[in-house]
Amino acid sequence: MQNVVSKLDAVIQKYHGKKGALIPLMQEVQDLEGYLSHNTMQYLSEQTNVPVAEIFGVATFYSMFRLKAQGRHVIRICKGTACHVSGANGILYSLRENLQLEPGEETTTDGNFTLVEVACLGCCSLAPVIMIDDQTFGTLTPEAIPSILDKFAFAGDTV
Ligand code: FES
Structure with missing residues (x-):
């Protein structure tokens, strides 16, 4: 878990302060675990100051985002x-x-x-x-x- 959090932090840091970075940031975060869990979106919100409702809205609007874990x-x-x-x-x-x-x-x-x-x-x-x-x-x-x-x-x- 610690490993995932440090990778997550590295991705968040990469996009820190960049305009229009939410979607590419979310894509890279999704690549870490294969989907965006509720906990991950909450953590993203806390670290980026983007409201969790906005992150959830983006995740449900675009078909490339997955909210459930997928099979192998x-x-x-x-x-x-x-x-x-x-x-x-x-x-x-x-x-x-x-x-x-x-x-x-x-x-x-x-x-x-x-x-x-x-x-x-x-x-x-x-x-x-x-x-x-x-x-x-x-x-x-x-x-x-x-x-x-x-x-x-x-x-x-x-x-
Ligand atoms: S209808 Fe085009 S591949 Fe099935």
Whole structure:
């Protein structure tokens, strides 16, 4: 924790007194832990004298900011038109079933995957499409999902 605080302080110091620095500052802070926790936003507010409501407002307005921790792997499923008409709903159902996600849940209980729905991944000719981290998987069927997920299975911590 101390290590994170000292890194946080270093980032805050880097932007100290610079105009228009709130968004780049928040981006760098998010890079430290992968998301902006309530405690981190509170600390940022105390150290920068920017009201916490303003920081929270920026964090919720811009889609690049995340308020929840994400899994080790982020799965983006396209719900755009081309993917929708090519069976994206079946892919989504298969993903949620294989990941054992309850309604409303985005991250698996082992913290290995976070599932996010997006509007278009920019490769509509491959519909239906998902991306896992920076790898694209196209012309999918629901049956293909388990073997794809296996490639990203969490092997556990090694000693
Ligand atoms: S609609 Fe799915 S990639 Fe464009």
